[in-house]
Amino acid sequence: MRISIRTAACILVLLSGGIAQTVTSRIVSAANAFLSTLDQKQRQMALFAFNDEQQRARWSNFPTSFVRRGGLNMGQLSPAQRSAALALVSSALSRRGFEKVQQIMEADEVLKNSENNNPIFGKDLYYISILGTPSEKDPWMLQFGGHHLALNITIAGEHGVLTPTLTGAQPALYTRNGAIVRPLAQESDKAMALLNSLDDGQRKQAILSYRLADLVLGPGKDGKTIQPEGLKASGMNKKQRAMLLDVISEWAGVVHESAAAARMAELKADIDETWFAWSGPTTVAPGTNITAYYRIQGPHLVIEYAPQRLGGDPAMHVHTMYRDPTNDYGRKYFAK
């Protein structure tokens, strides 16, 4: 499926006459290719003004029947339109990032099936919208999301900004074609490995003495920077700092490779000022997700991983948040 969509992306780009010189031009071509498949009414539904702040902030972890999203959902599209939509999303993401997105959507389909085809779940209920006009120079925005997913991708010239983005999964572990799938496995496993690498003194600083029930800076909490807590990475050794960066890459690496490289360089430069805090159980059953909350916070970064008690086993229901308090929605590239 992944290969076919990426192949479709290439074909659509070629059909649209674009010669892919840069990543941005490829994304713009994919956006125009998608828009060209829509009729007038669908275009009106998919397109928003770039300065539409309501639409910009219209994302959530909730199912779309609880919190309405703007744009067109996958169920409203023909197979060709749907392929073009996913090809656009794919063009803005890394291979690993797009795979994660597909696994999150697949989890919602599993949830739908386990709930007697509950119509509030499923792969059809993921919405795509574009704010502004796809351009290689001027800023514009691609949104894609639904239950447990909110990608807010701002393209500004060669810059690609993925913050704020919410990922999550329920079930956070399922079987597909006989194989176990954990959409947020690396976020869980790498953080657990980092915690296990800490010595007693470091753990004492990293492990918070209080319970965290949910995300602190989830949907609706734009523009807030809380005081960091936990263990500062300046107190980690070189290997641990590399492990911390590797955890961070699970979010920073969702966007396409060149934007991810620039973002990782920024976060690497900040690493000594980056904090790691953990709350909850410090062990995990092999092959499952952690049931602890953790937060990584730096001058340009907030990551939260919050298992949810709501659906029974917290290891099976996870919400995560990825922010840049200095540049959510890529504002530094267009704010006056």
Next chain:
Amino acid sequence: MKSCLAAAAIFVLACTPADGRRLDEYLQGAIISVEKSRVQAQMTLTPGVAVLPIVIEGIDADADGVISEAEQRAYAARVLRDVSLSVDRRPLKLQVRSVRFPRMEEMKDGRGEIEIKFEADLPAGGPDRRLAFENHHYSRIAAYQVNCLVPRDPDIRIVAQTRNYEQSMYELEYVQANASPGPLRLTWWSGGRGWLGTAALILLARLAFVWGQRARAASGIRGLRS
């Protein structure tokens, strides 16, 4: 209240919370912002679907299924009675800045967030300050969270945050450069212990008056005797 709790318990057993709605907790997040002369806080309260009957009972006083503006204000006042904020052990007077209620349908879905913003003036103090916040609102069903924002004022630096496990008690230590402790009498008169000082002054004045009267009476007697 008992019937509400029983109904909530049955609801918890009956419902299948696969849709990510908050269920059997009343999530209460507080974000505190400190400035030199005042402290502001934003509370976001999200009742889970199973505990909603308990919470609604405390909001919809006339049980008409509609949360009126008066009921919103009354509820905000109640929340503020259940929380406390103090600085350097001096209780602060909290004032509601704004209240925003979600639609009833949103609350029934477990995604309705009640937002209460409040603030308090901070009395002048020294460079080292200690702010304490306590939340005991619906403690039996609450899931508390409390954090502070990075201060915008570069003169203010957070030193430490401490909480109990439930986050119902929170203490924030911070230092402020260029602090103006203010005239001594101002500090002395302000705060919760001001009345003690006033009482001591009155007592001293009264004693001085009595001693003065006695001295005058004694000298009068001596004059009569002489």
